[in-house]
Amino acid sequence: MHYAIIGNGVAGINAANTIRNREEAAEISIVSYETDHFFSRTALMYVACGQLSEKCVEPFERDHYERMRFTRVKERVSALDTDRQSLKLAGDRHLTYDKLLIASGSLAVPPPWPGMDLDGVGHFVTWQDMQWLTERSGTARKAVVVGGGLIGIECAEVLSLGGVDVSFLIREPYYWPVALDENEGTIVADHMRRHGCDVRLNTEVEEIVGRDGAVTGVHTKAGETIDCDMVVVAIGVRPQTDFLRDSGLEFGERGGIVVDEYLRTNLDNVWAAGDCTSVVWFNGVRRPEQLWYTSRDQGRVVGCNMTGDNRRYERGLFYNSAKFFEIEYTTAGYVNFNFEGEQSWFQHEPGTYFTTRLVYLPDRRLIGFNGLGRRWDHTIFLQWIREKRTVDYAIDHLAEALFDEEFMPTFRVVAARP
Amino acid sequence: MQAGLLKTYKNNVQTRGSWAWLLAVVLFVFYIIIYFTGLLDPVARAIGFPSKWNIYGTLYTLAIIIGGIYFLRRHGNSRYHQIRTYSVIFFQVVFAYSIPYIMELFNMRGFTFSIFWPLKIDYFYPSYILDFPLLLVLYAFLGSLVLVPLLTFFIGKRWYCSWVCGCGGLAETAGEPFRHLSDKSSKAWRFEQFAIHGIMIFAFIGTILVIINWSTGVSISGELTTAASVDSQQSRSAGEEPRLVLYGSTKLASPFDGKSVWRPADTSLPADEINRKWVAVSVDDRRIAPDMRDDYVIDFSEGSNLQVVSSRPGMDGQMFGTWQTGKTPNTVEVSYPRYPTFSTVATKIQGIYAFVVVALLSGILGVGLYPLLGSRVWCRFFCPLAAIMGLIQKFGRFRITVKDDMCISCGNCSTYCEMGIDVRTYAQNNQSFKRAACVGCGMCAHMCPRGVLKLENRWDLNPMKNNTNIRTFDL
Numbered sequence: 001m002h003y004a005i006i007g008n009g010v011a012g013i014n015a016a017n018t019i020r021n022r023e024e025a026a027e028i029s030i031v032s033y034e035t036d037h038f039f040s041r042t043a044l045m046y047v048a049c050g051q052l053s054e055k056c057v058e059p060f061e062r063d064h065y066e067r068m069r070f071t072r073v074k075e076r077v078s079a080l081d082t083d084r085q086s087l088k089l090a091g092d093r094h095l096t097y098d099k100l101l102i103a104s105g106s107l108a109v110p111p112p113w114p115g116m117d118l119d120g121v122g123h124f125v126t127w128q129d130m131q132w133l134t135e136r137s138g139t140a141r142k143a144v145v146v147g148g149g150l151i152g153i154e155c156a157e158v159l160s161l162g163g164v165d166v167s168f169l170i171r172e173p174y175y176w177p178v179a180l181d182e183n184e185g186t187i188v189a190d191h192m193r194r195h196g197c198d199v200r201l202n203t204e205v206e207e208i209v210g211r212d213g214a215v216t217g218v219h220t221k222a223g224e225t226i227d228c229d230m231v232v233v234a235i236g237v238r239p240q241t242d243f244l245r246d247s248g249l250e251f252g253e254r255g256g257i258v259v260d261e262y263l264r265t266n267l268d269n270v271w272a273a274g275d276c277t278s279v280v281w282f283n284g285v286r287r288p289e290q291l292w293y294t295s296r297d298q299g300r301v302v303g304c305n306m307t308g309d310n311r312r313y314e315r316g317l318f319y320n321s322a323k324f325f326e327i328e329y330t331t332a333g334y335v336n337f338n339f340e341g342e343q344s345w346f347q348h349e350p351g352t353y354f355t356t357r358l359v360y361l362p363d364r365r366l367i368g369f370n371g372l373g374r375r376w377d378h379t380i381f382l383q384w385i386r387e388k389r390t391v392d393y394a395i396d397h398l399a400e401a402l403f404d405e406e407f408m409p410t411f412r413v414v415a416a417r418p
Numbered sequence: 419m420q421a422g423l424l425k426t427y428k429n430n431v432q433t434r435g436s437w438a439w440l441l442a443v444v445l446f447v448f449y450i451i452i453y454f455t456g457l458l459d460p461v462a463r464a465i466g467f468p469s470k471w472n473i474y475g476t477l478y479t480l481a482i483i484i485g486g487i488y489f490l491r492r493h494g495n496s497r498y499h500q501i502r503t504y505s506v507i508f509f510q511v512v513f514a515y516s517i518p519y520i521m522e523l524f525n526m527r528g529f530t531f532s533i534f535w536p537l538k539i540d541y542f543y544p545s546y547i548l549d550f551p552l553l554l555v556l557y558a559f560l561g562s563l564v565l566v567p568l569l570t571f572f573i574g575k576r577w578y579c580s581w582v583c584g585c586g587g588l589a590e591t592a593g594e595p596f597r598h599l600s601d602k603s604s605k606a607w608r609f610e611q612f613a614i615h616g617i618m619i620f621a622f623i624g625t626i627l628v629i630i631n632w633s634t635g636v637s638i639s640g641e642l643t644t645a646a647s648v649d650s651q652q653s654r655s656a657g658e659e660p661r662l663v664l665y666g667s668t669k670l671a672s673p674f675d676g677k678s679v680w681r682p683a684d685t686s687l688p689a690d691e692i693n694r695k696w697v698a699v700s701v702d703d704r705r706i707a708p709d710m711r712d713d714y715v716i717d718f719s720e721g722s723n724l725q726v727v728s729s730r731p732g733m734d735g736q737m738f739g740t741w742q743t744g745k746t747p748n749t750v751e752v753s754y755p756r757y758p759t760f761s762t763v764a765t766k767i768q769g770i771y772a773f774v775v776v777a778l779l780s781g782i783l784g785v786g787l788y789p790l791l792g793s794r795v796w797c798r799f800f801c802p803l804a805a806i807m808g809l810i811q812k813f814g815r816f817r818i819t820v821k822d823d824m825c826i827s828c829g830n831c832s833t834y835c836e837m838g839i840d841v842r843t844y845a846q847n848n849q850s851f852k853r854a855a856c857v858g859c860g861m862c863a864h865m866c867p868r869g870v871l872k873l874e875n876r877w878d879l880n881p882m883k884n885n886t887n888i889r890t891f892d893l
């Protein structure tokens with residue numbers, strides 16, 4: 001049995017490991033054009049700034065592929081032919097499969113404005129993007145980062161701590177409204193400013209301009225011009241599925257491959273997992289789920305299913321974490337889903353950037369949590385939400401969910417109770 | 419929570435570049451000069467120190483202070499790191515540096531309260547024990563056999579390795595720029611287990627042999643007829659080099675023939691004849707007389723070690739007694755072994771341990787390799803005290819708790835673990851863990867951008883439950 005896997009990312013490698021654990025004799029090929037070794041995409045920023053080396057971000061030892069007997073094919077797949085069960089590689093070559101997993105991840109969303117082809121303009125999603133940013137930031141003096149999301153703030157941090165002046169353009173009225181409220185977004189933006197970052201809210205790009213093919217500045221819709229010699233566009237990612245357009249696969253919103261709860265696609269012997277899929281979320285909406293842990297879990301589930309098992313992929317309650325410069329962020333449950341009548345209890349510990357927010361419904365049931373600064377054990381909140389605890393219970397027991405380093409200033413409830 | 423990104427891998431000296439090699443060579447040369455030559459003794463005297471070891475101690479302490487400030491500037495945003503850095507600086511400055519120095523000023527032998535057996539292997543050597551007052555000996559024993567295991571059981575070996583110890587102190591401060599160089603491979607882990615437990619067993623055996631050798635030995639003591647300390651005082655006030663005058667009437671005798679030939683100087687056999695046969699004298703490792711004669715005059719400085727060494731064929735170099743000027747009454751203790759062959763072997767092993775483990779591994783290699791293999795080469799691969807505490811830690815309360823399903827496999831934790839523990843492998847498998855090597859520096863938790871790790875002392879003693887509750891899958 002020959003398993004072909006497109007993608008050496010977290011979904012692909014976890015699927016491959018699972019297949020090997022379950023089928024000693026399987027023949028497993030992993031196709032990827034990006035790198036020789038599986039690396040942690042989430043750690044790209046640390047490689048760019050020099051905190052980690054390229055090898056540091058490889059989660060497995062280098063002999064993993066040999067030990068697990070995975071064949072690596074470092075090529076780009078340009079098409080999928082389901083009749084002949086084969087993948088088209090460069091030139092005339094093909095790779096045939098018995099079972100195929102597509103775990104091709106995401107690419108940056110291309111922006112609608114002109115100027116993307118100028119020298120000095122790029123994204124921050126792939127290994128090659130990282131190499132570009134690292135090199136460019138060595139000579140750049142002034143950079144513009146477009147896009148008030150997670151990747152944008154990571155780029156801003158890398159660049160500004162690397163000595164480049166950064167203007168950070170955010171279309172929305174405060175940082176990252178998808179997940180934060182205005183209080184939280186403002187704390188983050190203020191923190192960035194303290195680090196010398198020029199954060200501009202309500203700012204949209206009209207055009208990226210340049211001279212002799214190299215970028216010189218960014219025009220905003222408000223008519224301003226920001227001079228710069230580097231632009232990073234981080235306005236989101238979308239599934240990397242263009243090369244599969246003519247394969248007969250069914251695509252959903254934003255080009256994600258539609259999969260069922262067993263991560264099967266509409267084609268025989270073809271599964272998909274990770275960022276490139278479109279799955280049904282807990283609230284019934286079908287969307288790509290572009291997260292590290294979901295990709296990993298999908299990879300493990302699909303590995304079982306490809307080897308004859310029947311496991312459902314269930315995402316469960318949402319949770320995530322991130323870091324905005326120094327400020328660590330944890331979230332659990334439903335935050336910013338705008339349920340009817342939902343309210344928030346919010347507290348900001350004075351003199352710090354530590355905040356806590358509990359989201360609850362009119363019947364006082366806890367449904368979500370957002371925390372900045374301190375460390376929290378999201379599993380406790382998930383458990384409370386599942387157990388239908390009230391916001392009052394949560395406030396009384398908040399300290400139990402703390403996951404702070406020892407000797408951190410003691411947590412206290414300082415805000416008025418709801 | 420890490421503050422400010424590091425640029426470690428863009429820095430020549432931190433990535434085994436040419437500057438790192440140069441620094442390593444400088445450190446090696448420095449250690450060889452300190453350990454094996456007397457080149458720094460005149461320098462020490464010129465600046466008012468009794469010996470080169472004071473220069474070494476001063477530089478070491480300065481390195482910890484300056485390195486500590488450097489460390490705090492990078493990671494001082496965390497209270498955990500603040501407190502433990504103040505702690506290592508405090509223990510170095512007060513316990514390892516000042517107290518022994520002050521004791522010496524008061525004509526006592528310096529005693530370091532912050533070191534325990536077997537890191538200080540001599541603490542259980544009888545000859546050493548006898549030199550110290552009972553209270554200090556009690557301290558050394560209770561400290562090594564009760565305090566260390568108990569504290570380690572309750573809070574992990576971190577209380578010592580990254581809060582108190584001088585070797586750890588240097589690693590945590592001056593060694594900070596090099597912590598990421600530790601080898602994370604499983605090969606290195608296998609070597610670690612072999613090496614550190616090997617040295618631990620070596621230390622056990624060495625100590626036991628020395629104790630057996632001593633307890634089967636016979637010792638006698640003789641009195642020097644000249645009050646050397648007085649002479650030392652006098653000559654010092656006269657502005658001269660202090661001198662020790664040994665007279666032939668020293669009551670040293672050799673009982674090697676099995677019968678008691680121990681005779682004072684006024685018996686029929688002249689003492690110097692016996693001495694000439696069996697005893698040589700050296701000061702500070704310099705042999706100054708092939709044998710002891712009448713009126714042999716030795717120049718020495720206060721604090722010098724007078725050693726009386728056998729020159730009997732077959733027992734060459736066997737040390738009979740040491741006598742430090744200005745410290746004890748004017749007696750020379752001479753002990754001789756009942757089983758000479760065993761004694762020779764035991765002494766050899768003691769010597770090998772002192773050379774290989776104490777000088778080579780903890781000093782020259784331990785510090786010299788900082789720029790190439792990281793700051794914890796000694797602590798991780800060779801320190802016998804760390805090995806013992808590591809075994810206790812495995813059964814103790816301290817562990818690193820992993821938050822479920824939050825790890826993004828970025829590798830910050832593993833990279834900045836100075837003990838070469840591949841923390842990420844545990845973290846990405848949702849596995850809380852106890853590792854013998856972990857010195858609880860807290861850097862893995864500090865560097866983790868997702869707050870996945872937490873150092874904890876907890877009563878449920880087994881964190882190894884494989885709680886992979888990834889909702890849909892179990893491997």
Ligand SMILES: Cc1cc2nc3c(=O)[nH]c(=O)nc-3n(C[C@H](O)[C@H](O)[C@H](O)COP(=O)(O)OP(=O)(O)OC[C@H]3O[C@@H](n4cnc5c(N)ncnc54)[C@H](O)[C@@H]3O)c2cc1C
Pocket residue numbers: 006007008009010011012031032033034035041042043044045075076077078103104105106124125126150151154240243273274275276289290291292293295321322826
């Ligand atoms: C900068 C950055 C930071 C992030 N931070 C976080 C975070 O903090 N937390 C979080 O949860 N998520 C984060 N993410 C998202 C997370 O990295 C992704 O969800 C995850 O990596 C997706 O894994 P994957 O295996 O699905 O795909 P990928 O890791 O994207 O792997 C795709 C693979 O497919 C291969 N491939 C694609 N097309 C082809 C082709 N045509 N031919 C051959 N090979 C092909 C590629 O070579 C690659 O190996 C971040 C993403 C980025 C870019």
Ligand code: SF4
Pocket residue numbers: 818831834835836837838839841855856857858859860861862863
């Ligand atoms: S595991 Fe963590 S606490 Fe232990 S030595 Fe390594 S970095 Fe320090």
Ligand code: SF4
Pocket residue numbers: 824825826827828829830831832841842845846862865866867868869870871
């Ligand atoms: S535990 Fe933290 S630092 Fe370590 S790999 Fe996971 S996310 Fe990164």
